[in-house]
Amino acid sequence: MTTDLLVAGGFYTFAVVALVGAVGLILARDIFHSALFLVLALASVAAVYVILGADFLGAVQVLIYVGAIMVLIIFGVMLTPQQVNLPDARGPGQVIAGSVLALALFVTAAAVILASDWPHSTSTPTDVATTEVIGRNLFNAYVLPFEIASLLLLVAMIGAIVIAREE
Amino acid sequence: MSPPDCPSWLFLCNPFEPLRQLLLAIFGALLPEPLPAIIVTVLAITMVTTLIAMIVMSQVWAERRIVGFMQGRLGPNRVGPAGLLQAVADAVKLLTKEVIIPSLADRLPFMLAPLVVLVPSLLAWVAIPWGPGLAIADLNIGVLYILALGALPTIGILMAGWASGNKYSLLGGMRAAAQLISYEIPMVITMMVPVLLAGTMSLRGIVEEQSDLWFVLALPVGPIALLLFLIAGIAEVNRSPFDLPEAESEIVAGFHTEYSGMAFALFFLAEYANSFAVSAMATVLFLGGWLGPIFPPFIWFFLKTYCIFFVMVWVRGTLPRVRYDQLMHVAWKVALPAALAVVGVAAVQISLSLIPGGAGG
Numbered sequence: 001m002t003t004d005l006l007v008a009g010g011f012y013t014f015a016v017v018a019l020v021g022a023v024g025l026i027l028a029r030d031i032f033h034s035a036l037f038l039v040l041a042l043a044s045v046a047a048v049y050v051i052l053g054a055d056f057l058g059a060v061q062v063l064i065y066v067g068a069i070m071v072l073i074i075f076g077v078m079l080t081p082q083q084v085n086l087p088d089a090r091g092p093g094q095v096i097a098g099s100v101l102a103l104a105l106f107v108t109a110a111a112v113i114l115a116s117d118w119p120h121s122t123s124t125p126t127d128v129a130t131t132e133v134i135g136r137n138l139f140n141a142y143v144l145p146f147e148i149a150s151l152l153l154l155v156a157m158i159g160a161i162v163i164a165r166e167e
Numbered sequence: 168m169s170p171p172d173c174p175s176w177l178f179l180c181n182p183f184e185p186l187r188q189l190l191l192a193i194f195g196a197l198l199p200e201p202l203p204a205i206i207v208t209v210l211a212i213t214m215v216t217t218l219i220a221m222i223v224m225s226q227v228w229a230e231r232r233i234v235g236f237m238q239g240r241l242g243p244n245r246v247g248p249a250g251l252l253q254a255v256a257d258a259v260k261l262l263t264k265e266v267i268i269p270s271l272a273d274r275l276p277f278m279l280a281p282l283v284v285l286v287p288s289l290l291a292w293v294a295i296p297w298g299p300g301l302a303i304a305d306l307n308i309g310v311l312y313i314l315a316l317g318a319l320p321t322i323g324i325l326m327a328g329w330a331s332g333n334k335y336s337l338l339g340g341m342r343a344a345a346q347l348i349s350y351e352i353p354m355v356i357t358m359m360v361p362v363l364l365a366g367t368m369s370l371r372g373i374v375e376e377q378s379d380l381w382f383v384l385a386l387p388v389g390p391i392a393l394l395l396f397l398i399a400g401i402a403e404v405n406r407s408p409f410d411l412p413e414a415e416s417e418i419v420a421g422f423h424t425e426y427s428g429m430a431f432a433l434f435f436l437a438e439y440a441n442s443f444a445v446s447a448m449a450t451v452l453f454l455g456g457w458l459g460p461i462f463p464p465f466i467w468f469f470l471k472t473y474c475i476f477f478v479m480v481w482v483r484g485t486l487p488r489v490r491y492d493q494l495m496h497v498a499w500k501v502a503l504p505a506a507l508a509v510v511g512v513a514a515v516q517i518s519l520s521l522i523p524g525g526a527g528g
Contacts, residue, residue: 002199032329036276039322059311067318071348074325078341129307131368 010051018044035074042066056130173299179463181300187211211303215292223439224254229473230480237484261435264428271332272425280330281426281433283323287316288440295447296371298457298464309370310362313448314355317403320437321347324412324422327434331425339421342491343412346402349498350409354399356506360392360513361452374456381455388513393453395506397478400445402498404438407483411491446475 021041028034042065049058138146173180187207194203228243228251235242243250268277294309296302306312321344328340362368364385365376373382383389402409412421423434450456450471457464489497 003201006201030273032273032276036326055306055308056311059308059315062315063311063318067315067321067351068348071318071321071325071344074322074329075341075344078325078329078337131308131311 007051011048014044014047014051017041018048031077032074035070035077038073039066039070042070053128054130056134173464177463179465181298182463182465184300208303212293215303216289219289219292219440219443220436222443223436224258226439226443226476227254227257229476230483233477233480234484237481258432261428261432266428266430267425269332269425273330273332276326276330277425278430280323280327281430281437283326284320285323285433285437285440287319288437288444291316291444292440294370295444295451296374296456297468299371301457301465302371305369305371307367307369307372310358310368310373310452313370313444314358317354318351320441321351327426328422331422333425336422336424339412339424343405343422346405346409346411346494346498349495350399350402350502353395353498353502353506354403356503356510357392357396357399358448358452359510360388363510363513363517370451370456374451374458377455378458381453381458383453385513388509388516389453391505392509392513393449395502395509396449396453397445397475398497398502400449401442401479401482402494404441404445406438406442406479408486408488409494410488411494442479443472443476446472446479449475 018041021037021039021044024037025034025041028037043062046058046061046066049055049061190207190210191203194206198206231253232242232244232250243253246252246256268274291313293303294306294312296305324343324347325340328336328338328343331337361373361382364382365373367373367376381389383393405412423431426434447468450468454471454475456471457468459467459470462470
């Protein structure tokens with residue numbers, strides 16, 4: 001009973017923090033602050049993974065998303081000229097069109113989420129060694145997507161080196 | 168989860184187990200189910216954090232004295248017997264200084280940056296086992312957890328460099344971030360060697376698998392992996408000879424130029440706690456953690472970790488600071504291929520069962 005309360009409390013706390021991060025990302029005036037809000041959002045998602053018992057996934061989320069991808073995004077933010085203030089030239093028509101579009105997307109997503117049949121698991125497998133299960137699946141059943149993903153990363157790396165090298 | 172068996176004749180093998188059982192029994196009688204374990208864990212975390220603070224003080228003293236002797240002079244020896252209270256004096260000085268926030272600084276990231284650097288290094292101590300059953304949490308993804316926490320201070324350093332509003336800080340921050348992400352890769356790959364040899368990512372499991380043979384002696388991959396891990400580890404904690412981000416003679420003080428008083432104390436604390444964590448990880452992964460005859464296990468743990476820390480101080484006193492392009496060259500063209508080769512050789516050895524000592528999950 002108390003465990004359920006703690007799990008629910010933890011989930012709602014981190015969900016609120018993730019939403020704060022996401023909203024802050026959009027509303028922040030300074031692009032560096034947006035990057036920091038994104039760090040907050042991604043870290044809260046990692047916390048939710050851990051609450052759900054997906055320990056490997058939570059650690060990898062922090063290691064890859066927050067530790068590597070966000071560092072590169074912050075690098076990119078810091079290396080772009082900061083004095084460029086985008087002109088605030090949006091007419092009322094754009095605001096209305098934007099709001100309608102955002103609302104339509106939200107309603108569609110909410111309808112799909114509420115209408116689908118989510119499987120309920122009755123127990124949290126807290127002692128399953130998730131790393132081993134993920135590893136076995138990744139190298140047996142899902143080895144083709146795995147190899148294609150690594151090929152994709154290799155192509156991106158080669159492309160970046162070719163674009164950035166000195167002539 | 169019961170702690171591994173301590174031999175009955177070894178006094179102080181696990182000194183905290185009776186206390187833990189007592190506290191669990193007391194709280195278990197008063198509170199519903201998951202709360203006693205949570206409260207005992209919080210108490211353990213408080214204890215470990217205090218212990219880390221005291222260890223950092225001893226590290227500060229040891230480093231200044233040892234580097235002093237290596238440079239042909241005595242280190243600080245006036246404050247307290249043999250200068251042992253020097254760290255206390257430093258702490259008092261830093262606590263009483265005014266924390267100045269520059270007018271061009273971005274206030275909230277400026278104040279949060281030391282925390283983003285310090286908290287992951289303290290969090291890493293949750294998983295490291297001081298002795299049999301003496302880890303706050305025996306995570307079955309121990310190694311991955313430590314790696315994930317090692318990636319977080321980079322963001323703190325970038326925040327500090329950017330939010331200071333000072334071009335020297337920004338330079339220091341960018342250099343630090345580039346150095347940290349470059350050396351993270353050899354470190355991650357090298358840490359996979361003990362995981363391969365032990366067959367588990369749990370730190371307690373890795374120590375227990377070394378009861379026949381320490382992984383550093385699993386030739387030929389052991390010593391090379393330890394060497395690479397130490398190089399990457401010293402670069403990850405921004406210590407000399409890799410302390411370009413805080414190079415005092417080049418860019419004032421790099422990313423922590425604008426920090427004074429308590430904020431600087433937090434960076435200082437984070438650097439020493441991090442270097443002790445790297446030493447502890449080297450001990451646990453390669454040198455058999457708390458294994459050893461006769462003495463209580465946590466004594467062995469401290470002994471080995473302090474030996475590795477002494478090697479780090481020795482390297483600091485001996486080698487000059489590397490240049491930035493040399494740093495990047497070593498990371499990408501030397502350490503990374505060497506780490507990949509070591510992992511490859513280790514994997515081949517395990518699949519052919521050629522590891523001395525019979526390790527290999």
